[in-house]
Amino acid sequence: MSPDMLISLLTKGTLQTLQMVIVSGLIGTALGLPIGIFLATSGKGELLQAPMLNRIVGLIVNATRSTPFIILVVAIIPFTRLVAGTSIGTQAAIVPLTVATIPFFARLVESAIREVDKGLIEAARAMGATPMQIVIKVLLAESKPAITLAFTLTIVSLIGYSAMVGAVGGGGLGDLGIRYGYQRFMPGVMLAVVVVLIVLVQAIQSAGDRLARSFDKKNRSQ
Amino acid sequence: MAEHVSGLAERPVAETGAPMVGFENVIKSFKSRETGRKAFRALDNISYSVPRGAITGIIGRSGAGKSTLVRLVNGLERPSEGRVIVDGTDVAALDEVALRSQRRSIGMIFQHFNLLSSRTVYDNVAMPLEIAGMAKLDIKRRIEPLIDLVGLSERKHHYPAQLSGGQKQRVGIARALASEPKLLLSDEATSALDPETTQQILGLLKTINRDLGLTVLLITHEMEVVKAVTSRVAVMDKGQIVESGRTFDVFTAPQHETTRSMLAALPGGSLPDWIGRQVIADPKPGCNALLRLRFFGETADQPLVSRLMAVLDSPVNIIAGTVDEIAGEPYGTLYVAYSADPAIMQKADQFYAQTGLNAEVVGYVS
Numbered sequence: 001m002s003p004d005m006l007i008s009l010l011t012k013g014t015l016q017t018l019q020m021v022i023v024s025g026l027i028g029t030a031l032g033l034p035i036g037i038f039l040a041t042s043g044k045g046e047l048l049q050a051p052m053l054n055r056i057v058g059l060i061v062n063a064t065r066s067t068p069f070i071i072l073v074v075a076i077i078p079f080t081r082l083v084a085g086t087s088i089g090t091q092a093a094i095v096p097l098t099v100a101t102i103p104f105f106a107r108l109v110e111s112a113i114r115e116v117d118k119g120l121i122e123a124a125r126a127m128g129a130t131p132m133q134i135v136i137k138v139l140l141a142e143s144k145p146a147i148t149l150a151f152t153l154t155i156v157s158l159i160g161y162s163a164m165v166g167a168v169g170g171g172g173l174g175d176l177g178i179r180y181g182y183q184r185f186m187p188g189v190m191l192a193v194v195v196v197l198i199v200l201v202q203a204i205q206s207a208g209d210r211l212a213r214s215f216d217k218k219n220r221s222q
Numbered sequence: 223m224a225e226h227v228s229g230l231a232e233r234p235v236a237e238t239g240a241p242m243v244g245f246e247n248v249i250k251s252f253k254s255r256e257t258g259r260k261a262f263r264a265l266d267n268i269s270y271s272v273p274r275g276a277i278t279g280i281i282g283r284s285g286a287g288k289s290t291l292v293r294l295v296n297g298l299e300r301p302s303e304g305r306v307i308v309d310g311t312d313v314a315a316l317d318e319v320a321l322r323s324q325r326r327s328i329g330m331i332f333q334h335f336n337l338l339s340s341r342t343v344y345d346n347v348a349m350p351l352e353i354a355g356m357a358k359l360d361i362k363r364r365i366e367p368l369i370d371l372v373g374l375s376e377r378k379h380h381y382p383a384q385l386s387g388g389q390k391q392r393v394g395i396a397r398a399l400a401s402e403p404k405l406l407l408s409d410e411a412t413s414a415l416d417p418e419t420t421q422q423i424l425g426l427l428k429t430i431n432r433d434l435g436l437t438v439l440l441i442t443h444e445m446e447v448v449k450a451v452t453s454r455v456a457v458m459d460k461g462q463i464v465e466s467g468r469t470f471d472v473f474t475a476p477q478h479e480t481t482r483s484m485l486a487a488l489p490g491g492s493l494p495d496w497i498g499r500q501v502i503a504d505p506k507p508g509c510n511a512l513l514r515l516r517f518f519g520e521t522a523d524q525p526l527v528s529r530l531m532a533v534l535d536s537p538v539n540i541i542a543g544t545v546d547e548i549a550g551e552p553y554g555t556l557y558v559a560y561s562a563d564p565a566i567m568q569k570a571d572q573f574y575a576q577t578g579l580n581a582e583v584v585g586y587v588s
Contacts, residue, residue, distance in 0.1 A: 119332060119334055120336050120338060122332075122336065125325070126325055126330040126407075127325065128322040128324075128326040128401075129322075130353075137352070137353070141341070142338060215340070217340055217381040217382075218381075
């Protein structure tokens with residue numbers, strides 16, 4: 001394979017991966033965030049008490065989380081066709097990726113919010129705050145560094161997941177590595193794909209870490 | 223801070239009018255987690271009034287129910303039975319919405335400060351006003367003097383992680399005062415602080431009480447705190463108020479066993495160990511009587527010990543003693559020993575009867 005061709009394949013694959021990761025990442029976390037908040041605050045004796053609904057949502061989240069991703073991709077094909085109009089291609093791959101992101105991010109947000117000191121909730125209640133004010137001004141504000149890290153982790157995991165959607169013609173770097181590197185015995189392509197993925201993950205992780213640190217006012221010294 | 227500390231010695235603001243808080247036959251039971259039904263009574267039929275304009279203390283060991291009691295006042299906890307009247311309103315009967323506006327007129331400070339780590343000093347103090355929907359400029363006008371009052375103007379853009387414990391609690395106090403409350407609840411506010419910082423925070427509470435006429439209800443397990451700032455105190459044990467009254471009276475003439483044992487932890491509250499070990503209950507020939515003399519009110523101002531020595535015409539051995547201040551009044555305890563000879567004992571008793579000195583034989587030492 002000529003270097004030009006390799007570069008053009010890599011560029012196309014990277015763009016497809018980024019498209020899938022960014023779109024499903026943004027939609028998935030936007031939908032996962034409120035679900036995570038709900039899971040963290042609706043238990044018995046908590047802020048938005050709704051124990052029945054909490055258990056139902058928790059069950060759905062667990063069910064989605066425990067389905068292997070590749071099975072999820074195939075299982076929701078009818079839904080994918082409904083949303084994307086087709087069941088193959090990059091756009092179609094975004095649907096299962098988003099569906100998998102929602103419960104993943106929701107659980108991460110839930111645990112981030114549960115880390116917030118209960119005393120702060122009590123103090124806000126004592127000030128006369130409404131549950132909504134407590135969610136926004138206390139829970140989200142205080143867990144912002146942790147949620148930033150959760151978002152970073154979600155995006156990095158999505159890069160891994162996106163490699164699997166080659167199975168439905170989603171394209172992207174993972175697909176490139178499998179089809180050229182593995183099936184056509186081109187270790188050079190495989191290596192190039194892995195290198196690009198490593199660089200991508202590193203860049204996202206360190207940007208996320210830096211952002212989280214700038215939000216974190218807890219571990220500052222005098 | 224100096225003027226705050228010296229403020230400790232001053233008398234509390236006069237108590238006027240109807241009580242600020244009235245507990246009427248309050249019962250609070252919790253369901254046990256294991257069985258789900260057998261109720262544990264955290265508060266067992268409490269009736270108590272917190273006077274307006276004063277600093278009132280509720281003291282008890284951990285688990286006595288004082289935390290629950292103070293949380294009834296701003297509705298963080300609901301009573302199972304009974305009424306909690308705050309400034310004429312039965313808090314227990316309010317719904318969530320009415321309760322929220324009620325809470326805005328009650329400030330609260332906490333043992334672990336409960337400041338938002340993501341907000342600066344200024345933004346923490348501004349929080350209650352933000353919640354109430356006040357305009358940014360009005361907030362600024364209101365809280366700048368408060369941050370000044372607690373002595374943190376230079377640190378208003380710092381984050382809580384950059385402050386010491388005492389500074390954090392001052393932020394907590396400024397925040398509690400931001401909504402100009404009529405009542406300040408203090409939940410073990412000094413328990414996480416060192417003794418010196420504790421004194422500063424107590425001095426600040428005292429200043430606020432005096433200058434703003436704010437009613438303060440504080441709960442604590444530390445007798446020192448009650449002694450330093452409160453004018454009234456209630457002692458809690460196992461969900462009940464076992465003793466209450468003017469702090470000075472409760473401290474100088476404790477009636478209940480719980481009060482006595484808590485007071486024993488104070489300096490001068492009990493015999494030093496070395497002499498305590500030698501004390502016997504009944505007199506032996508030639509032994510000395512060991513007495514506890516307590517000076518307060520009129521007897522605190524007179525040279526009674528030297529007069530006692532003159533009257534007895536026999537050696538008086540001073541074993542241990544402290545002179546202290548309770549709720550702004552002088553109070554001293556002195557352990558003395560002198561001959562248990564009946565003639566001398568009788569002369570001493572006459573002297574105590576004439577002078578009104580509070581004396582009590584605690585035992586005999588050889």
